[in-house]
Amino acid sequence: MMEAFNRCLASPVHDSRLLGFSGLLSARGHCGVGFIRSAQPARFTSKSSIPTCRTLRCSPSAIPFDVSPPPIEEDPIADLSHFGRLRVTGEDRVQFLHNQSTAKFDDLTEGEGCDTVLVTATARTIDIAHAWVMKNAVLLFLSPSTSKSITEMLNKYIFYADKVEIHDITKQTYFFTLMGPKSSTVMEMLDLGDLVGQPYGTHRHYSVNGTPVTIGVGSILFKDGFSFMLSSASARSVWRSLLSHGAIPMGINAWERLRVLQGRPAPGRELTKDYNVLEAGLSMAVSVDKGCYKGQETISRLITYDGVKQRLWGIRLSGQAEPGSSIMQDGNKVGVLSSYSIGRKDGDHVGLAYVKRRINSAEVEVGDVKGTLVDAPFLSYSNLGEGKSIAS
Template sequence: MAMMRMAGLSHITNTATALLPCLCSGTILRRRSLRLRNGGSRERKFQLRCVSASDSLQFDFSPPPIDHDLLDTISVSGGKVSEDGVVESFDNDDEALDAFDNGVVVVDLSHFGRIRVSGDDRAHFLHNQTTANFECLNEGQGCDTVFVTPTARTIDIARAWIMKNAIMLMVSPTTCQSIIEMLNKYIFFADKVEIKDITKQTCLFALAGPKSNQIMSKLNLGDLIGQPYGTHKHYSFDGMPITVGVGSLISEEGFTMLMSPGGAISVWKTLLAEGAIPMGSVAWEKLRIIQGRPAPERELSKEFNVLEAGLWNSISLNKGCYKGQETIARLITYDGIKQKLCGLDLSAPAEPGSTITFDGKKVGKLTSYTRGRNGSSHFGLGYIKKQAAVIGNTVTIGEDISGIVSEVPYLSRQHPPSTNPSS
């Protein structure tokens, strides 16, 4: 079965520039099945082609014989799905965490937000509204960018893909609607910008772990291996459009897959057949904390600015005026960064919001906590004043829980942006 699906995976060039390109231009996708003979067996291969709206009358809109979506498929196979459609667990959290370190995992992140920004002014608009330099990026490239308040307080980190006719943003589940409302508020009459929430029209998977490249090669996606973070290309999988990009949201390694719901089941089953271990949102949250990626309502809030969060890779200092730019420039010029986000190896469970002290003085606050594998260890994230935020320092959380300041992968990869004007 896996071989059959791999045969249906092909690279789209020129004609495919974004998910559902035909729908966006007023045309409709038609899927034809071609039967191919291989020895004595038969295989089905799907082709994708566009038809005009006038041809749509030929379609039969009666219900299909099987009405089965991705969440149904996951539930039937033992996955636990919440009432609001989040895949929480496969009762394999420790196995999945081990696979992230030593194998490969696949995570359904379809509950994360997807925002499509289109119009001739889209790049300039996002250039002014977020921290990254969009005007130096070309089609097929991508980056992380941070939505901030006018005083550079953090709202969310967004993954951005630059496509031919749009910029795709992937944001946290809790911020999607508020970011859309905020962006719409800053669109003026003459601006050629359109904001659209396409979360429900798409599915999003993350593929992560050291063996991710092996699966990519088996699926004829090897042309992305070794490419810069954010690089993405469009493909056809069983006749359905899919966009694959470098980076797994939680790490610069791995890959992200954006597709229409119609192709999600085939992609999911193929990734599992090739050896990926499914991971639910509970284990993903553990991984987020252990990796040190900030999240809204935890490390990202109006209480902390973008430099305290350490998100240097998402910031351009040379692109001119943008929201929060004055505050960021002042903090850097006058060394105004007073605290920083750190990892903490804890001696016992701790409650987020607990005070962090050092030498009897309050130096910060715990923002996230999780148990390690098998519940045998404890780990947290927290903001700590610079003088105490030294790797190896022992601090106290709450009344008597000790914590050792430690390095975390996501934050350790962050570095101050280049002074090159193109950055």
């Protein structure tokens, strides 16, 4: 049984840390998260004025990690501990991030959050980060492959007089995301209902059995759902409590399938130096009125002169296709496939593709495979105005 469970968790990533909490449990011989017999039920205690939460009584669960996304009407939970987490401290931290990324940080106050994009000086994409503004720090959640390079990049822009420090806390913390429309019900059952209905990025601090846990609104792929950042001391009990209240665990491969279905761009796929932040569909994370910041001049010109010539689409495919393949229409190349995945069912095929903004129709070809371009839920082109869609 253990051998079958390990096959189910199979991932191209072999680093035990990158497998996250679920991989750690598997490596230590646990057959499913629910069989962590040493874990105590999580007792959530607010660090604000909210009353102490009840003790959670958790029963063992033998639900394995699936390689396909659970139905989104369920409550998938993903261990994203392999994602990077940077803690930015110092008196100048907010202004520093305001200048180094696309979001308007100086409008945010303690307990709020946002998405922001790290770009080059010419607005080419590096990564989209989720940020939590705390009392003494700003926390950035980054894609797994960019944490080191972004840390190095940000440190290069800290000048002698700047009171800013960058700390990589990825190895000291865990990170879970709870998704789905029923996630609010799970939060209510955990006596964490004070977060339900709060704006995206809102986060609050709690204590579980005496150890700190920070929970925020939003789940990386969705504006709804919830994110949990916690220490190793509380990770097991919190994970087990979430499972016992109906959350369904999702493995890394399944999360990647859901990423493509949702349309969230990823570094090395959609976020590269070949594409700018507006082409990548990240307008919702770009401020156009906050003054000077890295990449701002290029972004302003692109908007003013309608300079965005291509955009990112979801694509439904009739069969398998290789990322990097050309997207063709009427014998002409109109784009390139950046990501491919099996869809919700094994017979479904989906992808993400950069395609020219103005083409004749949504019907395209990828080699011998037929494709239909569709809007991806995660993406936004609010800054592009007219001409963002396929010509009728």
